[in-house]
Amino acid sequence: MSKRIAGPEIERLIQLLAKVPGLGPRSARRAALHLIKKKEQLMEPLAVAMGEAVDKVRICSTCGNVDTSDPCTMCTDPRRDDTTIIVVEDVSDLWALERAGAMNARYHVLGGTLSPLDGIGPDDLNIRGLVNRVAAGGVSELILAVNATVEGQTTAHYITDQLEGMGVKVTRLAHGVPVGGELDYLDEGTLSAALRSRTAF
């Protein structure tokens, strides 16, 4: 804001809110005003919730998910099938697949994709951890739920090579995921169908 419309604490609140995805500068002002009006009911609990998340969030040492416990909710859930691991690029993809609710498997979060141009190699991703999980035994299928992008597919091929001879079946999501599309933006129906129609990689 070029012109000050309120005290520095409110201006700063607006500036920070504008950096939250989904809120632009105008929405940030509306959000700030709503938070101010709902000070006790919303802004205070939200400040506390953010503070707690800052303190407690960690990366799961088993699967690379972010959560407030290590191992994470996905890794400790007793109702999940240990024999199947769904491999995703990002936590947002894990959340999207959970919303689809099609499978009760374990997950593995790579933390990105191989991208030589950006200097991202195998050691920059959580691939070694995945190979170790498979080597430890008990995993019969690995579903490569990576994005249908060049980088995603390159990463899928690399992982498949690493697992050769380990006796694990590697599958991928069925086509039906739009080429170039990102999992996070897909509807639940498409994601469920793609999981059901997964094919051998």
Place this chain on the structure above:
Amino acid sequence: MSKRIAGPEIERLIQLLAKVPGLGPRSARRAALHLIKKKEQLMEPLAVAMGEAVDKVRICSTCGNVDTSDPCTMCTDPRRDDTTIIVVEDVSDLWALERAGAMNARYHVLGGTLSPLDGIGPDDLNIRGLVNRVAAGGVSELILAVNATVEGQTTAHYITDQLEGMGVKVTRLAHGVPVGGELDYLDEGTLSAALRSRTAF
């Protein structure tokens, strides 16, 4: 969420974010994940900024604006014209007028409009404070920048009645075609008003 995808602290963060205007349930998840990834750079400063706002925000005892000081930024700004008060329903209207940047006047925030059906009478609004400010002298013009709704206009008439004989000029915003607006989409009332108030080209 019907199915737990993360620890209770993260689930609660998503639930609270979903109550922020501009963020729905899906955007709230994306926002939460972004905040988690930008823990030090964004979530922690935002938690602190919200906590500070909770502690410091108050209502200006002069004009009814919300700010972190009383009197507020608008009431203490030495470059503003003391002789003109712009009367608005809500703080959001004050912010919108400031963005327009058309006038350097003082403000008065009513905190709503008269609405007998909702049981909102003159004592529920910041009208007495406005009459007192005018009675204290030095105000030559009052601009009623209330919404062009039945309630807004009823409130404007009520305020005008209260100020009768106090020697202050009462004006209101011009009706007309919004800048960039297409005639085709405007209601008949606006078009009629714009025609009646036509100006030389």
